[in-house]
Amino acid sequence: MSEKNREGKRTARDRLAEEREKQRVKDRRRRGVIVGGAVVGVLALAAVIGVIAANSGDDKSDASGAVVAPQGAVGKDSLAIPVGKDSAKSTLTVWEDFRCPACKAFEDAYRTTIHELTDSGQLKVEYHLATLIDKNMGGSGSLRAANAAACAQNAGKFTPFHDVLYENQPPETDDAFADNGKLIELAGKVGGLVTPDFRKCVDGGSHDSWVKKSNQAFQDGGFQGTPTVLLNGKNVFGDQANPLTPAKLKQMVQAADKS
Known part of the structure; x- marks a missing residue:
């Protein structure tokens, strides 16, 4: 090749x-x-x-x-925390916000009378919690305090903790109740309330959704503001022409109790 x-x-x-x-x-x-x-x-x-x-x-x-109601809550959607005996002939419905100065003024003026009437079995109170100040002033103290109060209800200590919160209410512009640590510190003023379960409930916001639903119910109810106070379904607070007093409240409840 x-x-x-x-x-x-x-x-x-x-x-x-x-x-x-x-x-x-x-x-x-x-x-x-x-x-x-x-x-x-x-x-x-x-x-x-x-x-x-x-x-x-x-x-x-x-x-x-979902919505986790505190133990013993009553009423529609279990949005009310009851205080007093079921056998009481009169029911006081109170819509409150723990940051609301007017609510504190109401509590300071009527606390002793309400306790006297509930302890004697003449009056039952149903507390509904709202968060108006959070919306109006900003912050989350109304929500956090209401959740903590619901946690106290689980421990059977709603009333004393409710009173402690109002007795130690910060100025309206001070969102101190937004601090869970502060709420737990105040809970220390109520004997036996601060337990691991209570701390977990407060820190975990166990009843936040319930509080929000309660606040929505307040808005849906067309109420003007907090406190809104109804005695046996009738608005008895805020009428400037015929203002309610602790003495008048006591008289109305006693009259209903006798009827």
Whole structure:
């Protein structure tokens, strides 16, 4: 075979090998694109599944986190905390906000009379908690204090803790009750209230949703502000022409008790 023919055959083989190598490179690139696309697809699917799972988790949490009423709560949707004997002929319905200065003024003026009437079995009080000041002034002290009061209800110590909160109410512009530590410190003034369960309830906001639902009920009720005080369903507080006094409240309750 001539040298020219041999050279021609080598050139042909080289060209063939070169073409095969180019084809292998193309195949590798194509497989890389396919695999890369598959990986991206899997990651995208995983991300979608993650979002769905996260949303499902939120929905489940909302559905289960639901509204947890404190023990012994009564009334529609269990939004009232009762104080006094069920056999009492008169019921005082009180809508309050623990940050509300007017509520403190009401409590300071009527606390002794209300305790006297509930202790004697003549009056039952149903407390409804609102969070108006949080909305008006900003902060979360109304919510945090109301949750803590609901936690105290679980321990059977709502009334003394309720009184302690009003006796130690900060200025309206001071959101001191937003600090759970402060609320637990005040709870220390009520014998036997500060327990691990109480701390967990306060710090965990166990009754936050219940408080929010109570506040919504206040808004839906069309009331003008806190405190709103009803005696046997009739608004008896805030009438400037015929102002309520502790003595008048006592007289009305005693009159109902005798009838």
